[in-house]
Structures are given as C-alpha cells and as structure tokens.
Amino acid sequence: MIYDITIPQFTKMLKNLDAILAKAIPYAEAKKIEVDVLLNSRLAPDQFSLLRQIQIATDTAKIGVSKLTGKDAPVHDDKETTLPQLRARIADTITFLSSVTEKDFAGAHERKITTPRWENKFLLGHEYVVQHTIPNLYFHVSVAYEILRHNGLDIGKKDYLGAMPFRT
C-alpha cells in the first residue's frame, strides 16, 4: 500500500514538474531572458532558489523511497546549473522510481527510518511517508510552481496536478 501512495504518484508529480519546466523554455525565449534568471529566482531572500527546489524535490522522492525500501538511490552531486541538467536529474529519478516494485516495500510500514539530522531518533515507515516524504515532495513542487507563476509563466493548477485518470 505504501507503494501505491509513493511510486506512481511521485513519478506523476516529477513528470508534472518537468512539463512545467519545459514550458519555461519558450517563455524565457519570448521574454528574451535567460532561463538562468528563472532558475535563480526565489520568493524570499532566505529561501532556496528554483534550481535548489528542483534538486530537493528529486531528493525527497528518491531518498524517501530508498529509505523505505532499502534500495540504493542514484547519487546526484548537486552541481546542476542548467535546465537540461535539472531535467536529466528528474528523468534519472523517475528511472529509479520505475525500478522499484511493490515487493520492495515489504516491511516498509514498520521500518525504522532516520536521518543524520534526527540524532538517533526515528520514525516508522508509515509515519515517515505520510508526515514527512509526501508533504515535502508536494511542498517543493508547489514552491517551484509558485516561483515560476510569480515570474509570469502561464501555468495553472492543472499543470501541477497533471491529468486525472477519469472513467466513464
């Protein structure tokens, strides 16, 4: 069940983020600005830039899944400076997610999860995914969206949510 609320939806959200970033390319061209201006934008002086928000969004997905399953996530050295590099990082993260199966989540619900920052304290897997990983992923995708929206990109909530699998 943790698979169902992570892998397909994290993949979808990273694809949505990538599609939003793709829209920034013709926008920057039309405005005659460098995409870098957008990548270095932020909504508060002490906030991470769009570039860093994208890095953290991918980290949140891959590290969350790695901790829940024990599978090694791809390493990214955080040296991306261009949009194509950031989009490659997203694609790489999606490839990792697609390699993870439902069986890999066996025991994830009760697995003890920690990070160096938590100083030996831990969460159980189901607490970690619901209270930490999922809200963090949506946060960084939303902030990336907001930075671009604030800078004039013509995007709406449908770009953030992606297509719904409607039935008739």
Added chain:
Amino acid sequence: MIYDITIPQFTKMLKNLDAILAKAIPYAEAKKIEVDVLLNSRLAPDQFSLLRQIQIATDTAKIGVSKLTGKDAPVHDDKETTLPQLRARIADTITFLSSVTEKDFAGAHERKITTPRWENKFLLGHEYVVQHTIPNLYFHVSVAYEILRHNGLDIGKKDYLGAMPFRT
C-alpha cells in the same frame, strides 16, 4: 487505510496552517499593517488571494473526506473577510474531520467519486484521494505559506510540516 492518509494528516496540516496564520498577527502589528493586507495578497495577479487559499484548503479537506465517506461536511458560505473568521473555518473543518472514523471509510477505496465539473466522468476513491485531494490540500497550504513567506513572515518548512512523532 484511506483513513490513515487523510484524517490525521489533514488535521495536522490544517493545524499547521492555523499556527502559521497565528504568527501573522503579531507580525502585522509589528509592521503596523492590517492583517487584511496579507489576506488580500497573492503572488500573481490572476491567482487567488491568501484568504481564498485558506478557504480552498479547508474545502479540499472537508469535501474530499465527505465524498470518500458519504458524511455531510459543514457548509461555509465563503463570506469570511477577517483572520478570526478564517481561523474559525479551519477549526470547524478540524471538528468535522475529528467526527469521521475509520469505519466511515468502508468501501471508500472503490467508491465512485465525481464533481459537477467532471461532466459525469468519475474517479475511484483511491485515485481521487491520492491524485486529487492530497496534492490539492498540500498545494493550497503551500501557496498560503508562500504568500506569507514572500511578504516577510518569519516561517520555515518546519511550520509547514509540523512536529514529527519521533521515537527513541
């Protein structure tokens, strides 16, 4: 299981949102501005204001749970204009959430969910909650956070995430 990824976490996120809004009161006083200035702020001219983001965040939680369980959600007439009114709406929504039990979600996984906007198309409950309700809730809380952050309120991601139930 849908209970576990909705009721406790939606309640937590609405409490986090309320605590962030509470921080806006002394901030506005110190800045000698009306809180209304913040409530009417937005990050793009065609975006909903902070006030509306708060209304939609509560709607997302209460309507989502109502559709999944069949339990009537409280009606709010969207006439709030002040911060105390908005905080009362949040409290009212939390009260509704606390009235919903695990048993109320029986059958929610396969329940057909629709809205007038979807023109007779529908989602199954598990699709609706994972792909629509949860991302929407985080979106509107994140945007509310971002509007205040952009306007100088001293908040960080911990305010958004809330406390973690750490174990030792």
